[in-house]
Amino acid sequence: MPPRVKKLLGFALLLPALGLYFFAAAALGERVPDFQLLKASYFLVAGIAWAFPAKYLMVWMNAEPRSAKPAPEQD
Numbered sequence: 001m002p003p004r005v006k007k008l009l010g011f012a013l014l015l016p017a018l019g020l021y022f023f024a025a026a027a028l029g030e031r032v033p034d035f036q037l038l039k040a041s042y043f044l045v046a047g048i049a050w051a052f053p054a055k056y057l058m059v060w061m062n063a064e065p066r067s068a069k070p071a072p073e074q075d
Contacts, residue, residue, distance in 0.1 A: 006063075
């Protein structure tokens with residue numbers, strides 16, 4: 001797959017996924033008991049957790065395309 005297509009596809013997947021994640025994290029945050037330390041811990045973890053799946057998507061988007069045939073060797 002060409003790099004430009006991979007980046008466009010990754011971007012098109014990342015933005016809606018992040019929006020859904022942030023909406024779900026905020027909605028779940030409302031269900032956390034009203035103890036400040038517990039709420040702060042939840043939002044700290046939820047605020048960092050999105051980066052791990054996004055990292056793998058970014059690595060895939062920026063990976064070099066595999067060539068169909070190996071490069072010729074030079075002496």
